[in-house]
Amino acid sequence: MDTTKPTAVALDDATVAFRLAGDRVYTAVEQASLSVEHGEFVAIVGPTGCGKSTLLNVAAGLLKPASGAVRIFDQPLTGLNRDAGYLFQADALFPWKTAIDNVAIGLEIKGAPRAEALERAQGWLTSVGLGAFAGRYPHMLSGGQRKRVGLAQVLIRDPKILLMDEPFGPLDAQTRQIMGNLLLELWNADRKAVLFVTHDLEEAIALADRVVIMSAGPGARIIGDWKVPLPRPRDISEVRMEKEFHALHREIWSVLKDEVMKGYAQSSQAPAEVA
């Protein structure tokens, strides 16, 4: 880790609240402090509905915290986070654009000439393994392929920070591993700061340098922070066999388990509150 560079993302006692019907206030995240150093891959894990995505949206500037501060490279964040690329959980590609146009758009809106944008988009499609699918529309691609296009769409802009909201959540287990390895491979090239949200602890440990655990909502807090001592480069499927992996998994799970049960109980009691 390069400590001479400023911290990429710093949340300082960030509290996020939503106004519900009838003037009630739902506090999603309470006093969360979190930092992602330059070049660091941080995974946030927590039970469903705990506000992981909320935290990510705060870092993206899509949500404003009710209190607390957000700093991006030591600058207070106002408006959208222009240094960040965001890979969404749901399908976020433009359905009326072909794969290559979806990737090129990030450059085109910055004013790049179309020919150049298309050429670089083709390059990115090739690096995510979709070189031959440039002319396909999103609905003609599989879920995994759409995620690859999404990854290329975000990375072509070369953001300094990568925010990922359970990006591989809807994919099947094998595709998730392949996508995880692809992500690590691409990340290894220039080591951006990554904030990766997932509910899958194994995925978090396999990918990240640090795993941060959140408690069950409402008023979710950050309750744990572990360094992952596994060497890089890693292979997602092989790293799961390592002894350190199991030891760390057991340690984190002992903390996470209670929160998962709590979160489950809450979400089965009052789905409207948690949603």
Place this chain on the structure above:
Amino acid sequence: MSRPVLLLCQLMVAVVALALWQLLTSVPIFGRILLPPFFFSNPMDVASQIVDWFVRGTIWKHLLITLWESVLAFTIGSVAGVLVGFWFARQPRVAAIFDPYVKMANALPRVVLAPIFTLWLGLGIWSKVALGVTLVFFIVFFNVYQGVKEVSPTVLANGRMLGMNERQLTRHVYWPSALSWMFSSLHTAVGFAVVGAVVGEYLGSAAGLGYLIQQAEGIFDVAAVFAGMFVLSAFVILIDLLVTFVERRLLVWRPDGAGGHG
């Protein structure tokens, strides 16, 4: 059912219906003719009327007029619908102010406007175009409005995170979404453009398919009335095929090729 069998069955329906029609209008059953030709004509007369129109070429003028009116009504109504729909969807305050009036205008059966349009615009094509426009406009308007309103929030957030400003969001997100909804209401809109033209002609004009049918009714020429209806059906089916073709080209990105919202 395989395709040839299906086609054969469909053909049989027409053959049986025409045979029954011919039979009941020409052969007495139990001493009387069940469908008097004066009221029901018969397939042979209708067919010879259609052939006669095309052979003598008198029909072309009427077809062209109706086509021209429909095209104008469709174009003007669509452009206005897209612009106003887009404007309202992006300016909720404007939409809220005009909402009751839009509902009121749309609730009005458009036929009652025909005499007024004739009064204002005369017996020529423009009174028919105006009637068609009032029909097409609302279909396109509601679809475009919906299309802009229902842009996926994730796609919108993605556009923002990719660095789009409001103008670029309009061009790359709102506009394609609105147009896709407009195109999916294409069949309905084109259909209503023809309805507007024909009803307008029927209620007062000097040319067009509606005029042709109305004239035939005026002199109790039932064969010509039926002939006019058949030509009109064929006309609408042809236009509909054209629309399907255009739609396939424009909505390739849609999962179902050509979806329907309207």
